[in-house]
Amino acid sequence: MKELAPLESLWEAANGQGVDLPLPVELLKLYGPLRFPPHPDRPYVIGNFVSTLDGVVSLSLPGQSGGGPISGELRQDRMVMGLLRAAADAVVVGAGTFRDVRNHVWTPDYVFPELAEEYAALRREMGKEGPPLNVIVTAGGKLNFDRRVFQSGEVHVLIVTTTGGRDEIIRRRPPQSVQVAAIESDPYLTAQAILDAVGEAGGEDVVLVEGGPRLIGNFFDEKRLDELFLTLAPQIAGRDDSAERPGLVAGKIFAPDGPLWSRLAGIKRSGSHLFLRYDFGTDST
Numbered sequence: 001m002k003e004l005a006p007l008e009s010l011w012e013a014a015n016g017q018g019v020d021l022p023l024p025v026e027l028l029k030l031y032g033p034l035r036f037p038p039h040p041d042r043p044y045v046i047g048n049f050v051s052t053l054d055g056v057v058s059l060s061l062p063g064q065s066g067g068g069p070i071s072g073e074l075r076q077d078r079m080v081m082g083l084l085r086a087a088a089d090a091v092v093v094g095a096g097t098f099r100d101v102r103n104h105v106w107t108p109d110y111v112f113p114e115l116a117e118e119y120a121a122l123r124r125e126m127g128k129e130g131p132p133l134n135v136i137v138t139a140g141g142k143l144n145f146d147r148r149v150f151q152s153g154e155v156h157v158l159i160v161t162t163t164g165g166r167d168e169i170i171r172r173r174p175p176q177s178v179q180v181a182a183i184e185s186d187p188y189l190t191a192q193a194i195l196d197a198v199g200e201a202g203g204e205d206v207v208l209v210e211g212g213p214r215l216i217g218n219f220f221d222e223k224r225l226d227e228l229f230l231t232l233a234p235q236i237a238g239r240d241d242s243a244e245r246p247g248l249v250a251g252k253i254f255a256p257d258g259p260l261w262s263r264l265a266g267i268k269r270s271g272s273h274l275f276l277r278y279d280f281g282t283d284s285t
């Protein structure tokens with residue numbers, strides 16, 4: 001692996017509960033210890049985003065709308081994405097995020113292949129078989145089934161959709177291996193309904209929500225996101241009237257009537273990039 005500087009741990013909440021995940025030596029060296037609080041009888045739900053200093057998460061330009069141009073293609077950010085995917089039973093994305101990335105599969109090694117062996121070792125130690133379940137959430141069901149995530153057989157895919165979305169999906173003839181969970185809804189599904197469907201398909205312990213802004217808005221709205229892993233990239237992207245450049249959340253308003261405050265759980269650094277952990281659990285005010 002081309003030399004990768006470890007993250008520097010600047011601060012961590014003292015009362016971090018839970019058991020350290022069994023990170024292999026190389027991951028431990030690069031990231032430091034990682035643990036999640038105990039969460040009996042329910043999945044622990046984490047989000048992972050990268051944002052500019054001025055709060056832009058997508059440049060909304062063809063070929064440049066993903067997280068890469070936001071982070072400046074920082075390898076450490078991809079390393080952390082891979083680590084969180086490796087720790088997860090399911091990775092959940094909205095159809096907008098899916099449509100923006102042509103050949104993506106939501107596996108740890110896809111995002112950071114250099115640590116494929118370490119990610120696989122972590123999953124083995126955690127008793128997780130194979131890659132995380134890839135979950136795509138869509139209301140309308142207009143998905144392109146030619147994409148690698150459906151065709152390659154690399155991952156199990158669950159689509160969570162509405163009953164109308166299911167009809168559209170059937171019309172588009174998905175590969176037989178793709179699981180579809182249809183829920184009566186008008187038109188957006190609740191985060192809880194999505195989590196229930198993911199749980200039934202095997203995503204019971206750690207669920208990673210990778211966005212985008214509309215999907216994660218539902219999780220914030222229902223207070224179903226336990227923690228946000230936010231990479232803060234030291235650039236100003238700017239906005240004008242030519243195109244919308246979304247922030248972390250779309251489609252929901254919280255402040256001033258129902259602001260969602262969180263508690264800082266950790267700060268790490270790679271050069272001028274910050275890796276922030278915010279706890280949104282019920283006792284975070």
Ligand SMILES: NC(=O)c1ccc[n+]([C@@H]2O[C@H](COP(=O)([O-])OP(=O)(O)OC[C@H]3O[C@@H](n4cnc5c(N)ncnc54)[C@H](OP(=O)(O)O)[C@@H]3O)[C@@H](O)[C@H]2O)c1
Pocket residue numbers: 048049050051056057058059060065066067070093094095096097098100137138139140141142187188189190191210211212213214215216218246250
């Ligand atoms: N910087 C980052 O870390 C980061 C992370 C993720 C995404 N992004 C960027 O964000 C942009 C996408 O933004 P977005 O807000 O459109 O993303 P999104 O939430 O991924 O996609 C929105 C679409 O997902 C489906 N969806 C979301 N929530 C749903 C719900 N509760 N029930 C049913 N369907 C639901 C709907 O699909 P249908 O239209 O099919 O009905 C909706 O139109 C992309 O440019 C992406 O690259 C950036």
